[in-house]
Amino acid sequence: xxxxxxxxxxxxxxxxxxxxxxxxxxxxxxxxxxxxxxxxxxxxxxxxxxxxxxxxxxxxxxxxxxxxxxxxxxxxxxxxxxxxxxxxxxxxxxxxxxxxxxxxxxxxxxxxxxxxxxxxxxxxxxxxxxxxxxxxxxxxxxxxxxxxxxxxxxxxxxxxxxxxxxxxxxxxxxxxxxxxxxxxxxxxxxxxxxxxxxxxxxxxxxxxxxxxxxxxxxxxxxxxxxxxxxxxxxxxxxxxxxxxxxxxxxxxxxxxxxxxxxxxxxxxxxxxxxxxxxxxxxxxxxxxxxxxxxxxxxxxxxxxxxxxxxxxxxxxxxxxxxxx
Numbered sequence: 001x002x003x004x005x006x007x008x009x010x011x012x013x014x015x016x017x018x019x020x021x022x023x024x025x026x027x028x029x030x031x032x033x034x035x036x037x038x039x040x041x042x043x044x045x046x047x048x049x050x051x052x053x054x055x056x057x058x059x060x061x062x063x064x065x066x067x068x069x070x071x072x073x074x075x076x077x078x079x080x081x082x083x084x085x086x087x088x089x090x091x092x093x094x095x096x097x098x099x100x101x102x103x104x105x106x107x108x109x110x111x112x113x114x115x116x117x118x119x120x121x122x123x124x125x126x127x128x129x130x131x132x133x134x135x136x137x138x139x140x141x142x143x144x145x146x147x148x149x150x151x152x153x154x155x156x157x158x159x160x161x162x163x164x165x166x167x168x169x170x171x172x173x174x175x176x177x178x179x180x181x182x183x184x185x186x187x188x189x190x191x192x193x194x195x196x197x198x199x200x201x202x203x204x205x206x207x208x209x210x211x212x213x214x215x216x217x218x219x220x221x222x223x224x225x226x227x228x229x230x231x232x233x234x235x236x237x238x239x240x241x242x243x244x245x246x247x248x249x250x251x252x253x254x255x256x257x258x259x260x261x262x263x264x265x266x267x268x269x270x271x272x273x274x275x276x277x278x279x280x281x282x283x284x285x286x287x288x289x290x291x292x293x294x295x296x297x298x299x300x301x302x303x304x305x306x307x308x309x310x311x312x313x314x315x316x317x318x319x320x321x322x323x324x
Contacts, residue, residue: 055263055276055285060305060318061107070101070309072162072255072295073316074124074131076144081110082297082307084316085121085133092120092159094136105305107318115147123162123204123295125171132171132184134160139173139182139189154182154189162295164204164211166236174201176216181234193234197241200229203256203266203295209236212244214253214266229253231264231281245281255295255308259321267293267308274308274319289317 069087076083084101098118102110123134126144133140136159138151154160158177165171171184172192181201183192196218203214210233217229229252231244244264251268258264262279272293276285292312299305304321 056322057274057287057306057319058322060320062318063103063107063316064109065314066109066112067101067309067314067316068099069311070294070314070316071120071122071311072124073103073297073307073309074126075297075299076126076131077300078129079144080105082316083114083124083126083131084309085118085124087120087122087311089120092136094119098135100131100133100142103316105299107316115142115149117149122160123174125163125165127165127169127171132163132165132173134163134173136160139163139171139184152184152187152189156180157182157189161202162204162214164206166206166211167208172204172206172211174198174204174213176200176202181211181213193239193241195241198232201232202229202252202254205257206236207258210234211236212256212258212264213241214256216252216254229268231256231266231277243281244277244279247281249275249277249281249283251275254293257296257298259298260304265296265298265306267296269293269311274306 067086069090070084071087072085074083082103084103086099088097096117098121099113100115101112102114104110119136121133121135125132129144131142131144137157138153140149140151142149157175161174161176163173173182179196179198180191181193182189199218200216201213202216205212213232213234215229215232228248228250230247230249232241233244234241252270253266254269255267264277266275269292272289272291274287274289278284290313292310294309294311296308306319306321308317
């Protein structure tokens with residue numbers, strides 16, 4: 001692993017005041033969440049120190065340790081705040097202890113338990129005034145203005161992990177335990193793609209006509225990985241699955257996002273890393289954080305703030321990303 005070098009901080013508007021919303025017309029657990037058990041298993045590392053080229057990420061802030069197993073963070077562009085999913089139950093159980101927090105862009109907590117009644121909320125996506133949350137075997141659909149929540153079950157799901165929305169408003173949800181991608185339409189979750197090559201699909205995001213999928217890696221005997229995780233791309237029309245680059249990355253991806261440069265940032269919860277990949281899938285830089293680096297958010301356009309929830313340390317860590 002490679003530590004980053006702290007350089008002079010960039011000027012960024014992180015201290016903005018959050019605005020008022022404007023109304024517009026499993027294996028039931030992830031690989032990190034069984035870390036004490038999996039620590040004796042075999043994982044293969046593909047990180048090469050000769051490949052490291054700095055992205056010049058700058059530490060921006062670290063929140064107070066007030067969260068409870070924060071698994072994911074998403075940016076609400078209307079209210080200009082962050083929303084954090086708190087699992088608050090390890091091992092995972094359907095006891096309704098999970099909740100969502102609201103956090104300002106400077107890391108200060110606005111409302112720690114803004115919305116309760118979830119089981120084990122993980123990946124999230126925002127579209128307009130609607131927040132979609134993967135919650136074990138359900139997709140929670142939340143009105144961000146009123147806070148009203150409706151849950152929709154996914155048939156045969158074991159552990160829903162992330163959510164992504166394409167330009168047509170179609171909502172995709174991954175089930176990492178059944179190698180399945182669901183699509184949400186007309187208040188129903190149906191199977192869109194089920195394929196072993198998805199290899200424990202964890203992270204999702206859409207760019208153009210491509211659904212990118214972060215793979216946790218195939219498991220053999222519930223323990224050692226059969227093939228290490230990789231970043232995949234699925235054509236939204238043909239549903240063809242292809243690897244970004246050579247495929248195996250020697251890691252278990254938990255979160256993944258694209259950058260304006262065409263490159264990618266991914267997190268590896270087991271190794272506790274934030275990893276910069278080139279557009280061709282080559283590992284360019286690895287920043288050592290701590291075990292439990294989970295599903296990150298990259299704020300769009302000129303914000304360029306990278307926020308990583310740390311499930312074990314119960315904090316958010318933020319970095320500035322120099323603009324291209």
